[in-house]
Amino acid sequence: MVMGSLREETQVVVIGSGPGGYIAALRLADLGKEVILVEKRERPGGTCLLEGCIPSKALINAVEVKEAALDAEAFGLKFTGMEVDTERLRKWTDEIVQGLSDGIRSLLKRRGVTTVQGHARFTGPTSLSIEGGEVSGIDFEQAIIATGSSLNRLPEGIVQSVWSSADALRLPRVPESLLVVGGGYIGLEMGLVYQGLGTAVSVVEFFPRLLYGADQDLVEIMVKQVEKKLEEIMVESKVLEIREVDGGGFEVDIEYGGEKISKHYDQVLVAIGRRPNTEDIGLEHTQVKTDDRGFIITDEFCRTGEGTVFAIGDAAQGPMLAHKASREGKVAAETIADGDAAMDNRAIPAVVFTDPEIAWSGLTEREAEEQGIEINVGRFPLSALGRARTLGRTDGMVKIINDPETKLILGVGIVGPMASELIAEGTLAIEMGATLEDLMVTIHPHPTLSEAIMEAAEVAAGEAVHINPPRKVR
Amino acid sequence: MFEFILPDLGEGIAEGEILKWYAEEGGAIVEDEPLMDVETDKAAVTIPSPRGGTIKALKGKVGDIVNVGDVVVVIDDGSGDGAGDEDAAADSTFAEPDKAESQPAPETSAPASQPGVRRPVPAAPATRRLARELKVDINLVSPTGPGGRVTPEDVHRFADSGQPKASAPAAAAAEHVPAKNVKDDSAFAEFAAHASATIPFLELEPLPDFSTDGPVEIEQLRSIRRKVARKMVTSMALVPHVAHMDEADVTELDAFRRKERERRGDGSGGKMTLLSFVMKAVTAGLRTTPAFNASLDPFKEEIIYKKYYNIGFAADTGRGLVVPVVNETDRKSIVQIADDIYEKAVAAREGTLPPENMRGGTFTITNIGPLGGTALMPTINYPEVAILAMGQVQDKAVVRDGEIVIRKMLPLTLAFDHRIADGADAARFVAELVRQLSDPNLLLLET
Numbered sequence: 001m002v003m004g005s006l007r008e009e010t011q012v013v014v015i016g017s018g019p020g021g022y023i024a025a026l027r028l029a030d031l032g033k034e035v036i037l038v039e040k041r042e043r044p045g046g047t048c049l050l051e052g053c054i055p056s057k058a059l060i061n062a063v064e065v066k067e068a069a070l071d072a073e074a075f076g077l078k079f080t081g082m083e084v085d086t087e088r089l090r091k092w093t094d095e096i097v098q099g100l101s102d103g104i105r106s107l108l109k110r111r112g113v114t115t116v117q118g119h120a121r122f123t124g125p126t127s128l129s130i131e132g133g134e135v136s137g138i139d140f141e142q143a144i145i146a147t148g149s150s151l152n153r154l155p156e157g158i159v160q161s162v163w164s165s166a167d168a169l170r171l172p173r174v175p176e177s178l179l180v181v182g183g184g185y186i187g188l189e190m191g192l193v194y195q196g197l198g199t200a201v202s203v204v205e206f207f208p209r210l211l212y213g214a215d216q217d218l219v220e221i222m223v224k225q226v227e228k229k230l231e232e233i234m235v236e237s238k239v240l241e242i243r244e245v246d247g248g249g250f251e252v253d254i255e256y257g258g259e260k261i262s263k264h265y266d267q268v269l270v271a272i273g274r275r276p277n278t279e280d281i282g283l284e285h286t287q288v289k290t291d292d293r294g295f296i297i298t299d300e301f302c303r304t305g306e307g308t309v310f311a312i313g314d315a316a317q318g319p320m321l322a323h324k325a326s327r328e329g330k331v332a333a334e335t336i337a338d339g340d341a342a343m344d345n346r347a348i349p350a351v352v353f354t355d356p357e358i359a360w361s362g363l364t365e366r367e368a369e370e371q372g373i374e375i376n377v378g379r380f381p382l383s384a385l386g387r388a389r390t391l392g393r394t395d396g397m398v399k400i401i402n403d404p405e406t407k408l409i410l411g412v413g414i415v416g417p418m419a420s421e422l423i424a425e426g427t428l429a430i431e432m433g434a435t436l437e438d439l440m441v442t443i444h445p446h447p448t449l450s451e452a453i454m455e456a457a458e459v460a461a462g463e464a465v466h467i468n469p470p471r472k473v474r
Numbered sequence: 475m476f477e478f479i480l481p482d483l484g485e486g487i488a489e490g491e492i493l494k495w496y497a498e499e500g501g502a503i504v505e506d507e508p509l510m511d512v513e514t515d516k517a518a519v520t521i522p523s524p525r526g527g528t529i530k531a532l533k534g535k536v537g538d539i540v541n542v543g544d545v546v547v548v549i550d551d552g553s554g555d556g557a558g559d560e561d562a563a564a565d566s567t568f569a570e571p572d573k574a575e576s577q578p579a580p581e582t583s584a585p586a587s588q589p590g591v592r593r594p595v596p597a598a599p600a601t602r603r604l605a606r607e608l609k610v611d612i613n614l615v616s617p618t619g620p621g622g623r624v625t626p627e628d629v630h631r632f633a634d635s636g637q638p639k640a641s642a643p644a645a646a647a648a649e650h651v652p653a654k655n656v657k658d659d660s661a662f663a664e665f666a667a668h669a670s671a672t673i674p675f676l677e678l679e680p681l682p683d684f685s686t687d688g689p690v691e692i693e694q695l696r697s698i699r700r701k702v703a704r705k706m707v708t709s710m711a712l713v714p715h716v717a718h719m720d721e722a723d724v725t726e727l728d729a730f731r732r733k734e735r736e737r738r739g740d741g742s743g744g745k746m747t748l749l750s751f752v753m754k755a756v757t758a759g760l761r762t763t764p765a766f767n768a769s770l771d772p773f774k775e776e777i778i779y780k781k782y783y784n785i786g787f788a789a790d791t792g793r794g795l796v797v798p799v800v801n802e803t804d805r806k807s808i809v810q811i812a813d814d815i816y817e818k819a820v821a822a823r824e825g826t827l828p829p830e831n832m833r834g835g836t837f838t839i840t841n842i843g844p845l846g847g848t849a850l851m852p853t854i855n856y857p858e859v860a861i862l863a864m865g866q867v868q869d870k871a872v873v874r875d876g877e878i879v880i881r882k883m884l885p886l887t888l889a890f891d892h893r894i895a896d897g898a899d900a901a902r903f904v905a906e907l908v909r910q911l912s913d914p915n916l917l918l919l920e921t
Contacts, residue, residue, distance in 0.1 A: 006832070136828075136829045
């Protein structure tokens with residue numbers, strides 16, 4: 001006869017059901033492990049599904065369809081009477097999110113993964129307490145921390161009624177004007193959504209360029225298009241103060257070009273990065289170590305300093321990207337199940353869903369320069385590509401970065417329509433240890449944007465047929 | 475000065491025996507060169523030196539047992555006083571993630587990288603996994619593919635060549651010992667051998683594949699079900715169970731109970747069940763026979779008599795068997811006990827019963843009666859020492875004063891721990907229970 005309390009016991013516990021956690025749980029179940037998945041929120045899916053990648057892409061798609069309809073006038077299609085029904089758009093986005101979340105739930109259920117709702121905190125290397133749910137604690141053999149990250153907020157004392165990206169995703173209203181604080185990918189994506197919905201959008205960025213981490217040649221092409229749509233892009237600028245104004249809106253003091261200016265905006269959106277959720281999870285009761293920014297230090301098997309505990313995704317070191325979390329989830333799961341997986345990936349693709357899109361994978365030119373790595377670069381502009389012309393979208397470029405000696409492909413960068421899709425081939429090439437030759441001899445379907453990758457490899461190898469060779473000087 | 479702490483050697487391993495030192499005090503040591511061999515109960519591991527420098531002190535001799543977390547060696551690496559080196563523990567726990575991830579590899583057909591200098595070698599992901607499976611450090615393999623790419627054939631050739639397969643740091647990193655999976659065959663064999671060695675005639679064999687005889691459905695043994703399994707095996711293995719059975723004439727009690735229920739309706743005590751009366755009667759019995767409200771500590775050889783009375787009752791819920799506990803039944807009236815049972819039974823069924831309401835019991839009652847049963851043999855809720863089972867109340871022909879009459883009879887079984895009490899104790903306990911239940915007036919005096 002039973003039960004001191006409603007403590008559960010399992011082989012593996014996964015904390016967090018985002019794209020890292022739920023995939024780890026499914027993989028573990030498939031490998032014969034008994035798994036409990038703990039999730040704080042009511043629905044599984046994490047930031048990515050519930051207030052990140054997925055809803056933002058639904059909104060971006062809607063706005064891009066609208067933009068495409070307007071651009072179509074150039075080739076003889078004229079739409080009149082276009083209206084944006086934000087209520088319907090919001091509902092459509094919600095339906096996508098709910099459908100996917102239900103899908104995860106059913107996948108977990110069919111695998112026999114037990115899900116427990118509540119806030120998990122370690123009480124030791126093999127035990128957790130759970131707050132806010134039916135289960136009070138879990139004893140486990142191994143745990144995977146997949147707690148993700150949270151939005152950085154503005155410092156205390158600044159008006160808190162400004163929007164976060166999560167607020168903006170819920171489409172509370174379409175303001176007349178919007179100041180986006182932070183010119184990173186979240187700020188730009190959300191800014192462009194509201195611009196598409198009819199808001200006058202300005203962006204303020206601390207660094208001298210937007211998307212500071214990406215290669216400049218890619219960003220420039222994007223900025224050239226985006227500039228036309230945005231009210232103002234203020235780089236090397238700082239928000240000094242935000243005041244809520246009687247009668248609506250915000251008065252914002254900005255240090256811009258060395259001077260202090262004051263502007264009025266209907267709404268302010270703050271997108272100044274994310275921080276790992278590693279603070280209130282009881283790590284002090286384990287040997288898990290974090291770096292000075294709070295990210296959990298892991299090895300290539302996603303192991304932490306505590307033998308029983310693994311960490312993946314945004315909570316661990318490395319880029320805060322859903323697909324990186326998913327891959328780590330599989331590595332951790334397979335390592336726990338005594339598999340031979342390791343997080344030895346050469347390239348983690350990054351994508352920015354601006355219009356045009358930017359994507360890169362592997363080594364960037366900037367990193368090569370910083371690390372003193374000798375590289376060769378081949379660039380191919382979309383304007384020389386048939387398919388790009390038929391799409392009316394020549395605002396783009398593919399570049400391939402290779403080792404000049406071995407011709408191994410080290411990095412790929414793309415700006416243009418569908419860059420998010422095209423980058424997959426580049427990533428595969430880097431991962432496989434492919435050379436320029438491999439991309440050049442692979443037959444790419446015509447006419448498609450993917451030909452640009454083959455063409456860029458040819459440029460890099462000095463064998464491009466669609467680009468005029470440099471004139472020889474006698 | 476760098477203090478090297480014995481790193482985590484894998485799942486659950488806390489200590490190891492020093493088999494060999496590769497360096498001596500005052501001698502020089504090179505980073506990533508072998509430092510010591512340590513044998514754990516899983517394997518012998520060569521641990522590479524995390525730093526280069528001069529050995530200041532070896533904190534142990536060959537044959538000594540060292541614990542994970544102990545300082546095993548102090549290395550003068552030219553850095554300052556290592557006493558407060560915060561990073562030491564983190565550094566030694568595992569190899570840091572590769573910082574030189576995007577360094578291009580040299581083109582030559584010589585080993586793509588020197589041991590110790592971990593640089594990624596161009597190779598397809600499947601090839602890299604193959605290398606890990608064959609325990610080969612892919613950085614040591616001579617590549618034959620274009621651009622210095624290592625092919626699967628290169629890995630196989632290297633693995634078959636008999637060369638040392640991995641550089642020292644990689645070997646340490648690969649020493650991940652997974653949790654024991656009882657389901658796999660070798661774990662079973664180990665368990666069966668151990669159990670059979672302790673219990674004469676015990677024969678443990680893997681179960682046959684029943685699906686060859688007919689269709690089957692397999693369900694994993696999980697949470698509550700498994701917990702019940704553990705509790706039961708533990709109780710049955712540790713406690714010599716003895717059962718004493720009797721019948722209580724509850725005719726009067728039943729009439730009284732029904733009348734009271736009707737009178738009270740939806741109010742307090744309105745859910746007055748037979749169980750609430752039995753719980754009260756048991757409490758009275760426990761006060762006179764403390765042995766059944768005790769626990770026996772077999773390791774300390776002590777009997778702990780509890781001076782409080784918390785009675786659990788087995789509840790069948792959708793989640794499985796749980797035992798809500800009614801606290802301080804000696805201080806509660808039957809009406810209060812009845813209300814308490816009702817609330818906790820509902821909460822248990824709905825899964826909202828807080829854990830603290832399922833602990834601290836001193837005696838358990840299992841009432842299978844509503845489902846039927848004339849006699850049953852309950853298992854003691856260890857570490858309690860007795861459990862009372864209630865069967866189904868039935869109209870029975872019994873003899874009273876030489877006449878055959880029809881009475882409502884409640885079958886009772888007391889299972890008890892024979893280490894702590896004897897048959898006579900149980901007989902007296904049950905007889906008193908039967909007496910009280912047959913006369914509601916006696917019970918009411920107890921409140």
